[in-house]
Amino acid sequence: MYKLKIAIIAAALALFAAACGQTAAPTPNAPKNDNKAAASPAPTAAAPTPVDEAALGMKLYTTNCMTCHKDSGKGGKTTVDGKEIDPDDITTAKQKAKPDDKIYGYIADGFPDDGMPAFKDKLKPEEIKAIVKHVRTLQQ
Ligand code: HEC
Numbered sequence: 001m002y003k004l005k006i007a008i009i010a011a012a013l014a015l016f017a018a019a020c021g022q023t024a025a026p027t028p029n030a031p032k033n034d035n036k037a038a039a040s041p042a043p044t045a046a047a048p049t050p051v052d053e054a055a056l057g058m059k060l061y062t063t064n065c066m067t068c069h070k071d072s073g074k075g076g077k078t079t080v081d082g083k084e085i086d087p088d089d090i091t092t093a094k095q096k097a098k099p100d101d102k103i104y105g106y107i108a109d110g111f112p113d114d115g116m117p118a119f120k121d122k123l124k125p126e127e128i129k130a131i132v133k134h135v136r137t138l139q140q
Pocket residue numbers: 061064065066067068069080085086087088089090095103106107111114115116117119131135
């Protein structure tokens with residue numbers, strides 16, 4: 001009887017081990033699944049979702065551009081730091097027709113002689129891109 005019990009336990013253990021082996025068996029597949037799982041969240045993590053980028057762009061525009069270009073982007077004469085400047089209307093058809101990298105360049109390099117600071121040392125490329133996106137919405 002004792003031996004039989006041992007045998008049963010051994011069999012149960014063997015079954016358990018086999019079951020474990022089976023759960024471990026899909027391991028060759030697991031990396032595939034893992035890759036799949038890792039591949040889908042990765043783009044969302046790397047590139048902000050459109051909603052995030054729009055929110056970021058609006059926030060950054062508000063803090064960095066609005067004093068001069070107004071919340072509408074229409075600009076107009078204003079005095080900043082005691083200096084009268086005339087920020088452009090950045091919502092015109094002419095500005096709208098310009099490619100993103102051109103607008104990006106304006107923001108990155110600014111127009112130091114005319115009173116617009118360069119933002120390339122202040123903002124990250126993704127942040128400038130988000131602002132360009134926001135400028136596009138102002139141009140709608
Ligand atoms: C301190 C004021 C000031 C701030 C802040 C400022 N700008 Fe400007 N911006 C100007 C002025 C002035 C001009 C006109 C430059 C010129 O006529 O040469 C200009 C020109 C531009 C132009 C080019 C328009 C054209 O004629 O081609 C764009 C686009 C622009 N700004 C976007 C932005 C964005 C986006 C921000 C925020 C990241 C920003 N500006 C922040 C003052 C400012």
